[in-house]
Amino acid sequence: MNHVDGNALAGPLSEVFRDDITTALGRCTSCGDVSVLAEALVSPVSPAAT
Amino acid sequence: MTYRDWLVGTVVSTSMLTPTAKGIVLEVPGWKGSAAGQHVDVRLTAEDGYQAVRAYSLASTGPGDTVELAVDLIEDGEVSPYLVHELREGDQLEFRGPLGRWFVWKPEDGPRPVQLVAGGSGVVPLLAMLRAHAASGSEAPFKLLYSVRTPTDVFYAAELTELRSPTLDVTFVFTRETPQGWPQPAGRVSRELLGSATVPAGEHPAVFVCGPTGFVEAVADWLVELGHDPVAVKTERFGVN
Numbered sequence: 001m002n003h004v005d006g007n008a009l010a011g012p013l014s015e016v017f018r019d020d021i022t023t024a025l026g027r028c029t030s031c032g033d034v035s036v037l038a039e040a041l042v043s044p045v046s047p048a049a050t
Numbered sequence: 051m052t053y054r055d056w057l058v059g060t061v062v063s064t065s066m067l068t069p070t071a072k073g074i075v076l077e078v079p080g081w082k083g084s085a086a087g088q089h090v091d092v093r094l095t096a097e098d099g100y101q102a103v104r105a106y107s108l109a110s111t112g113p114g115d116t117v118e119l120a121v122d123l124i125e126d127g128e129v130s131p132y133l134v135h136e137l138r139e140g141d142q143l144e145f146r147g148p149l150g151r152w153f154v155w156k157p158e159d160g161p162r163p164v165q166l167v168a169g170g171s172g173v174v175p176l177l178a179m180l181r182a183h184a185a186s187g188s189e190a191p192f193k194l195l196y197s198v199r200t201p202t203d204v205f206y207a208a209e210l211t212e213l214r215s216p217t218l219d220v221t222f223v224f225t226r227e228t229p230q231g232w233p234q235p236a237g238r239v240s241r242e243l244l245g246s247a248t249v250p251a252g253e254h255p256a257v258f259v260c261g262p263t264g265f266v267e268a269v270a271d272w273l274v275e276l277g278h279d280p281v282a283v284k285t286e287r288f289g290v291n
Binding site for chain 2: 004005006007008010011012014015020022023036037038039041
């Protein structure tokens with residue numbers, strides 16, 4: 001299956017960050033919702049992000 | 051070796067789990083195992099150097115040097131048609147992982163009840179959790195609600211039957227076609243069904259929902275309406291594009 005949420009960022013972001021940051025909290029600048037990155041919806045824009 | 055390095059596994063066996071889904075077992079020297087619910091990124095490289103990467107949940111869990119994937123075919127996909135139609139025993143496959151620490155259940159999580167809700171191939175990471183639960187002897191009460199189109203679309207049907215125990219209850223919801231003599235007509239998961247067939251919010255279960263985006267969002271919203279703490283409802287969504 002082809003993941004489209006923040007869980008799927010664990011691999012691409014491992015190239016940048018030492019630890020898995022998909023469990024990190026973030027606040028949406030649009031709606032103010034606070035959630036972990038893993039729960040965010042991701043729009044695939046490149047092969048590396050899907 | 052870290053999880054960010056690309057690894058090469060050798061296919062030791064494959065099997066069709068459903069008419070469109072393939073189970074793939076890889077042997078990976080040096081693999082350090084994975085937690086239940088984690089995934090890997092699979093990378094295919096074409097002869098011209100073009101690469102495509104897709105995330106696939108691990109059906110396997112725990113220590114050992116084998117990795118098990120279950121890949122459902124997306125007809126116009128870039129990666130799954132190769133994995134389902136072409137990949138053979140003895141072939142090599144490039145991937146990295148295990149990845150993700152959010153959508154994970156560990157036996158150390160203790161006796162807290164667990165509710166799993168699967169839509170279609172979303173059952174794969176949840177099966178890993180059921181395997182980890184059984185292998186560890188955890189006494190945490192588990193329930194799986196598995197929504198699937200028809201009986202032939204059920205992943206790991208025999209294993210799910212074997213895994214049933216006093217601490218694991220499995221409920222199937224057939225959305226298009228039921229087995230003969232099935233007590234309920236085919237139909238989708240509803241809020242009412244969730245209320246009657248899942249661990250009540252008052253028991254404060256950890257909840258894992260995995261499936262297509264629309265399914266997961268509907269189920270997660272209903273669970274919150276039924277009183278579950280939004281923080282306790284972890285989701286993993288996938289699409290077809």
